[in-house]
Amino acid sequence: MTQIAKRKLVALTCAAMTQHGIVLLLIGPILPSVMKAFRIQESAAGMMLGLGSLGFMLGPIVAGTIADRAGAKWILLFGLIGEVVLLSLFGFAPAFLWAVVINMLLHFAAAFVETAVNVIPTLVERRHTGSLMNLVHLFFGVGALASPFLAGLILKFTDNWRLVLWSAALPTLALALATWRLRFPSHREHMEREGRSSQITFPALLRNRAVLLGALALGLYVGAEVGLSNWIVLYLQRRLGLATLASTSGLSVLWIGIMAGRYLNSLLARSRSSRELVLWAGVGGLVSGLGLLTARSLWEAYVWLGIIGLFMSGVYPNIMADLNGRDPSRTGAVTGILTVGAAAGAMVSQPLLGVIAEWMGLSVAMAMPAVLMGLLTVAYLSAADVKPEARDAGAFSS
Known part of the structure; x- marks a missing residue:
């Protein structure tokens, strides 16, 4: 092209x-x-x-x-x-x-x-x-x-x-x-450029540890993102006594942070590996997510939400770019499995946080997105550490 x-x-x-x-x-x-x-x-x-x-x-x-x-x-x-x-x-x-x-x-x-x-x-x-x-x-x-x-x-x-x-x-x-x-670039053109065959074994992908751990990591990430997005307005209203406009503006601050962070990640990804960027994001998301629980005023909450957005921003695209690009003959299938994992995280997190909020309190529920950010870091680093030989056995070619 x-x-x-x-x-x-x-x-x-x-x-x-x-x-x-x-x-x-x-x-x-x-x-x-x-x-x-x-x-x-x-x-x-x-x-x-x-x-x-x-x-x-x-x-x-x-x-x-x-x-x-x-x-x-x-x-x-x-x-x-x-x-x-x-x-x-x-x-x-x-x-x-x-x-x-x-x-x-x-x-x-x-x-x-x-x-x-x-x-x-x-x-x-x-x-x-x-x-x-x-x-x-x-x-x-x-x-x-x-x-x-x-x-x-x-x-x-x-x-x-x-x-x-x-x-x-x-x-x-x-x-x-x-x-x-x-x-669009034709599939044949893409495969010829990469020098790979297009033999797709979907069952093998479902046994591949790198793909499954990546899907788990994305599920944990989306669980954190959706959970925080869906519950932050109620948390700000009950915890800080904010009015409707002020509390919904907190959600906007989170997404502004995510957008700014994704632009920053688009620059950093040219010189840093996905492994580094996701590690920083996971640790930063864990710390800032817990920091949000210490906020006692509107502006403190806004600052923490902006920081959380910056750290959360690069997780999904960096994991997706790393794992779906490892074998060009299976980019679509791998993307499909990773997306299913992300969707599953959205489905599970919403009722889970609701149960935790009802039985253990809203503050405990709001700590869960931070915990999920820490867990996704472990899951993704485990996926990134899968050896080429192990990938060959599951699906990826070295």
Whole structure:
């Protein structure tokens, strides 16, 4: 590929990641309106969200396998078109059961986008994959910040949650058209450049220690990120007595720290290894996560949240860039397994922190993200230490 073609592909990937952040966080702002429209209680809403997470867990396995055979372009295109169709259908859902099914399929399609945007940096940039992966993931934070704000504006002026979904479908359609027109590196071209065969043995990957430990590390990371994001507002309100605006602003500070950290990691990854960056992130996340519990004022909490965001920021992209780039013939399949691990962490952490908060106290629950940051460091370093011979036996070639 020419440099211009690579830049266009990177720009598309960043745009797709921004929209991915918007779509994944869209249900939160409209959930009260959805519950009111279908006359459901919290338990039913929780079931809908849980099945959505299940769809997101199932998607990467299929998407990763297809990516290794057909190429990243087609899984990205499938995911984007699927999102356009399902966002539109969700807006027309006549009954709650339809909304549940559509939401599950929407997250299944979103998993294809997730897999594609994590495969493309490895295809485009082999030398500094970690740097590009951090830059791409920075744009997820942009979407995550924009989604509640944009949805809130639409709800404020129209009071129509269905319009929020239809509005999200339009830029997704534009991205699908851009994906269709843009040239991607062919799978054969990629394999020839790397000098590797494309013999995929998926069962072997499921026995590979490096991949499984990497999936565990990402699950622990996402558990920490989602757990902190979901519970920090309540913690700030109860612990520090902050008002709604001040407490929700704390969540924004966390994500601003994550975005700033991912930009910093995109620079550091050019001279530092993933092992170093994840080690720093894990230790720093553990210490700053516990430091948050000592905050006694709004500004102390904001400072700690910003620091936590800086440390947490590089974990996901650096682990993904290291492990999914080790064997080019299995980039998609490995990405799929790693994404399943991350999705599992999101599913498990939310009810776990809820139980801990109810039985042991909210402060104990808020210490768990810090503990998870420490545990993920151990898991990833164990994955990074898997010897080439052990990788050969499981799946990777040396």
